[in-house]
Amino acid sequence: MLTGFFSKNKYAMLASVRTGIGMLNLEIFLGLLFLNLIFINESFSFLPIVVYQEIY
Secondary structure, eight states: OHHHHHTTOHHHHHHHHHHHHHHHHHHHHHHHHHHHHHHHHTSSOSHHHHHHHHHO
16 A cells, blocks of 8 residues: 555555555455364364364
C-alpha cells in the first residue's frame, strides 16, 4: 500500500488499497478455516484429520 501512496497517482493508490483489502479478506478466510479445523479436532495436530479420512 505504501508503494501506491508514494507514487502520487490516485489510481495506483486505489489499486494498492484494493489489493490490501483482498489480502486481508484472504487472511481472515484462512484463519477461520484453521480455527474450525482446530475446534473440530480439539487439538493442533493434523493427524486426526488424516486418520478420519482413512476410515471414511
